[in-house]
Amino acid sequence: MKEDLPTQRIDAAGWSSAELLAKLQGFQEGDRVNVQLEGQKALSGICAGIDQALTVKVEGAVGNFACLLASQATIDISGDVGDGFAHSLISGHANARGSAGDFLAAYAGGGFVSVLGRAGFRCALGLNGGDVFVRSSVGDQAGCSMRQGTLVLGNGAGEQLGAGMLGGTIYVRGEVKSLWAGLRNIRMKDPDFLRLSLLLARAGIKSDGRDFKAYAPKAAK
Template sequence: MTQNRGVVEGYVKVAPVVVRDVEKATIDAAGIYYKHLNEAIREVVADGAKHVVLENVNGQRYLGTGVQAKGVKIDVHGTAGNDLAMFMDGPSVEIFGAAQDGVGNTMNAGTVTIHGDAGDVLGYGMRGGAVYVKGDVGYRVGIHMKAYENLVPVMVCGGNARDFFGEYMAGGILVLLGMNTQFADQPLVGSFVGAGMHGGTIYLRGTVESWQCGKEVGITEATEDDMATLKPVLAKYCEALGMDLDEVLAVPFTKLAPFSHRPYGKMYAPM
């Protein structure tokens, strides 16, 4: 039965080549299974590396997952796999390429910067830190983001998004710009925006029709006060991705906020 056990147990361990230069560690990820790549990342971080460079990444999962360290920077060259920065608590990760699904899943602190597109369910249950995506994103992005005390998660997506953007959102700031998109002929965002939303704020650069939004969501033009909150967020995003803040601000923003923190408070009849 052993050979049917699947890839994890059956995979031959190939230790990646690690080049250390004082606080910098460069790891060649070509042909390396995610488990062994992540082991190598954790090892060099535990060994004091502050700058980890991953070369030739090709879909390896869980990069930065569960890494608890402040002041550590991880550069990813290639395409990051699913669940990038899941449960991450502190480091900053920069992807010079695209990322797949589940970026920042249940993330606590740190920054993820993606110089490309990203997939579905980004920032699921994210409680803190920031995710910056330069390009398009998929379905259910920012789902169930939540804030707690001084932890306020931020996600800014530079392209278009698909359905269920900000679903169940309970806290934090979720922004969609519609600028760096492959789908310029399509709507900025799909349907069911903010469905089940009961906290936090969504900002859209441009407009959205009420039929596109969940029934729990109030749609208003962003006021000056709103923009005062949003501007520093966008400034950091532009700085991280080399974009022009004035150009981002050239189009008015729409603000989506929930009507209630208790959307289902009156749904039940206790027996």
């Protein structure tokens, strides 16, 4: 680990997403980078396609499709993120301290996506193996068409939770407005609690997961 390495600062005011990505690609594996975006228009595609084990802290809000197809990196965004955050994430950790727009972590095939604020419509759409955590409320149809992976919702869910879900598991704490007809409540066992508590710990939340309920599609085993 390179915990003791100094963080390198980039003032990206006025830069395009492509310029920022090119700059980030010049860093070494394990480097820690702080990117200043505050006061700038929210750029789309920030950190898209980044494929190095960097730790990137972005100060400010970002636009749509940030972290698309990203892998290995740990990306922490201090502000809000737009629609399609961490779309098709491959691996690594994408974290937003603000709120996320619609289609959070759509089709993410791996890695971990966490949002400490709210998330919009159809979060975890078509989730394909990644793990997603939203601390505050989410919009309707969370977990829509999920295939694999885990969605953890810390403050309830909107209408039609898990609509069209094919696989994976949803853990919810709080009120669910309505469930999709093909979804069922499953009894949580010790491995579920362990898995859930580890995911919550990764998002910086200490909990044993005893106050969560688990859901899976009826067709799935």
